[in-house]
Amino acid sequence: MENRFLVDSDxxxxxxxKRKHRLETDPSSRTDHMAxxxxxxxxxxxxxxxxxxxxxxxxxxxxxxxxxxxxLEHETCTIEDFKALLSPAAEPFLEQMAQRARxxxxxxxxxxxxxFTPLYIANYCENYCVYCGFNCYNKISRxxxxxxxIEHEMQVIAQSGMEEILLLTGESxxxxxxEYIGEACKLARKYFRMxxxxxxxxxxxxxxxxHECGADYVTVFQETYDADKYETLHLFGHKRVWPYRFDAxxxxxxxxxxxxxxxxxxxxxxxxxxxxxxxxxVYYLQRKYPYAEMSLSCPRLRPIINNDKISPLDVHxxxxxxxxxxxxxxxxxxxxxxxxxxxxxxRNGIVxxxxxxxxxxxxxxxxxxxxxxxxxxxxxxxxxxxxxxxDSRSLSAMxxxxxxxxxxxxLNDYLYV
Numbered sequence: 001m002e003n004r005f006l007v008d009s010d011x012x013x014x015x016x017x018k019r020k021h022r023l024e025t026d027p028s029s030r031t032d033h034m035a036x037x038x039x040x041x042x043x044x045x046x047x048x049x050x051x052x053x054x055x056x057x058x059x060x061x062x063x064x065x066x067x068x069x070x071x072l073e074h075e076t077c078t079i080e081d082f083k084a085l086l087s088p089a090a091e092p093f094l095e096q097m098a099q100r101a102r103x104x105x106x107x108x109x110x111x112x113x114x115x116f117t118p119l120y121i122a123n124y125c126e127n128y129c130v131y132c133g134f135n136c137y138n139k140i141s142r143x144x145x146x147x148x149x150i151e152h153e154m155q156v157i158a159q160s161g162m163e164e165i166l167l168l169t170g171e172s173x174x175x176x177x178x179e180y181i182g183e184a185c186k187l188a189r190k191y192f193r194m195x196x197x198x199x200x201x202x203x204x205x206x207x208x209x210x211h212e213c214g215a216d217y218v219t220v221f222q223e224t225y226d227a228d229k230y231e232t233l234h235l236f237g238h239k240r241v242w243p244y245r246f247d248a249x250x251x252x253x254x255x256x257x258x259x260x261x262x263x264x265x266x267x268x269x270x271x272x273x274x275x276x277x278x279x280x281x282v283y284y285l286q287r288k289y290p291y292a293e294m295s296l297s298c299p300r301l302r303p304i305i306n307n308d309k310i311s312p313l314d315v316h317x318x319x320x321x322x323x324x325x326x327x328x329x330x331x332x333x334x335x336x337x338x339x340x341x342x343x344x345x346x347r348n349g350i351v352x353x354x355x356x357x358x359x360x361x362x363x364x365x366x367x368x369x370x371x372x373x374x375x376x377x378x379x380x381x382x383x384x385x386x387x388x389x390x391d392s393r394s395l396s397a398m399x400x401x402x403x404x405x406x407x408x409x410x411l412n413d414y415l416y417v
Contacts, residue, residue, distance in 0.1 A: 020137050023128060023235040033231040033240050040244045041203040041251065047284045048246050054079065055225055055277040063087035072096055077330045082279065085326035086272050094322055101328035101354040108333050112410045113402050114357040115395065116164035116194070119153055121145045121184055123366050125170035127237030129223075131268065131301060134170040136237065143366040144175050150184050154191045156369045160361055160395045163412040164194035166219065171200035171239055178206045182213035189214035193412040196261075200238065201248035207255030216414075217259035217293065218252040220245065224269040225277035233268060250285060259293030260285075261337065266315045266323075267301035275323045279330055286334075295335035295357065296327055300342070317346055321353075328354040340389040344401070347391055352405055360398035362389050 022029040036042055063084045071081035072093065084090060085097060122144040125134040133140065145153065157165065165188055169176040181199055188195040197210060198219040207218065224230050227242045234240045249260035262281050264274035275298070282294050300315050320342075327336055338347050338355040340362040347358055363369055393401065402409045 016137070020128070024130075027231075030231070030235055031240060033234065033242050034227065035241070036244055037238060037241055039203075040238075040241065043204070043247055043251060043254070045247060045250055045288075047250060047281070047288065048243065050284050051277050051280045052225065052227075054280055055273050058083055058273055058276055060087040060272050063089045065089055065092070068093050072100055072329075079280070079283070079330075082326060082330040083276065085329060086275055086323065090322060090326070091318070094318060094325070097322065097325040097329065098353050101325040102352065104328050104332040105354055105356065109335075109356045110408075111406070112356070112408045112413075113351045114164070114335070114410045114413065115162070115360050115398065115402075116166055116196070116357065117157055117162050117359055117361045117395070118166040118168055118198070118364070119150075119157065119369070120168045120364060120366050121150050121153075121181075122169045122172070122176045124172040124175035125237075126172045126174060127239040128235045129237075129239060130233055130235065131265070145367055147183055147187065149367060151187050153367065153369045154187060157361065158191040161399075161411065162361065162395055163192055164196070165192045166196040166198055166359075167215075168198045169200070171237065173200065173238075178202060178209065182210055185210060185213035185215045193416075194414060201245050201251070204251045204255045207252045207257055209255075211256040215257065217261065218249065218257050219261035219263070219297075220248040220252075221263045221265055221299075222246060222278070222281070223265045225264060225274055225281075226269040229269040246281075249281075250288075253285070253289050253292050257292075259295070261295045261297060261335075263297040263299060265299055265301060266320070271315045271319070271323070275326070279327055282331060282334055286331075293335070295337055296331070297337040297339060298323055298327070299339050320346075321350065324350055324354040340391040342390055344391045344393060348401060348405060351402065351407060358398065358402075360393060360395045362392065364389060 060083065067084040068087070068090045071077060071084045074081055090097065123134050123140070124142050124144060125136050127135060128137050129135050154165070167181070167184055167188060169181065176199070181197070185195055195215050196217045196219060197215045201220060222245060223233065230242050239245065249262060252260050262278050264278045266274060278296060282296060286292070286294055298320060300320065324336060327334070335357055336355045337357040338350055340359050347355070351358060399409045
């Protein structure tokens with residue numbers, strides 16, 4: 001299989017380079033991004049239709065200051081109010097939005113900020129996504145941790161005091177199959193009270209197996225909800241199938257996962273429409289699965305190794321703040337995560353307003369936690385990072401800074417009995 005060869009080789013063959021060029025220049029050489037591949041589960045659900053119909057009809061230029069003021073005055077934020085709060089007309093009202101968001105955050109989450117750290121256990125990938133450092137055509141150092149290495153990384157992280165971990169892989173079933181991820185979940189359960197997954201989408205029965213292995217929740221980035229734009233960014237691999245990715249969270253819930261998390265990667269397409277669709281994805285699924293815990297994140301594009309393809313659309317910090325405040329007002333009961341893609345200054349500010357969860361002690365590389373936590377050079381092989389982070393604070397530094405802002409850091413809020 002050519003794709004397996006790509007991810008396992010140090011250099012690309014002439015044939016592989018030709019195929020890469022065809023994928024980039026000839027849309028007819030790419031598979032149908034709306035057609036399911038063999039083995040992909042199809043579920044019956046109306047959530048996608050509801051989300052996309054709202055997104056396609058959203059004309060954010062029609063909203064006025066009057067619409068924004070009305071939205072802020074309503075006790076309950078409707079979908080129409082939310083659309084107004086995401087519009088350019090709301091930008092002059094950012095202070096009022098922040099005040100309302102802070103009030104809603106306090107009502108539902110008190111003075112707390114939850115903390116976690118990610119652990120990348122493999123960076124092999126079978127997809128060609130032009131904006132991602134792990135993509136199968138990118139010449140980077142690839143690595144897959146053994147179970148012994150995974151356990152060592154977990155011991156290092158657990159010694160820092162962290163109690164929640166998010167396990168991540170590149171999207172390669174060939175290198176990181178479901179059984180491998182399941183064994184990693186079993187190890188994580190020994191050291192952490194909360195175990196999350198951010199892996200390639202799988203079928204319901206596979207999510208059920210991973211839950212039985214110890215996973216509590218699943219995060220999936222839709223990247224962009226604009227299917228036409230999605231097609232131009234995901235040129236090869238299983239990730240190319242837009243509808244299968246969209247339904248991942250619902251399959252995870254059907255498989256017994258306690259919670260699911262959602263996001264678009266802001267900067268890939270029209271960020272206002274992607275922000276609307278992300279929140280509505282939560283909104284409609286929450287009504288279908290009211291028992292489930294759901295959360296949103298709001299990442300922006302970051303630099304990657306060998307980047308010569310990305311031209312991210314500008315999403316400025318004020319616009320990011322507007323989106324996060326609008327999320328909080330529309331979905332006051334939903335957790336909001338702000339990742340280490342953002343600066344320490346931004347994260348320090350937004351946790352006082354709308355965000356409820358942050359990562360700390362972050363590495364997006366493979367097998368380097370001990371060196372990063374101890375400040376020493378690594379003595380073994382490491383895998384390259386997925387993207388560059390902006391906030392590299394340790395757990396202790398983050399804990400101290402959050403406390404200094406008058407907030408209460410929380411390492412775990414869930415106990416199994």
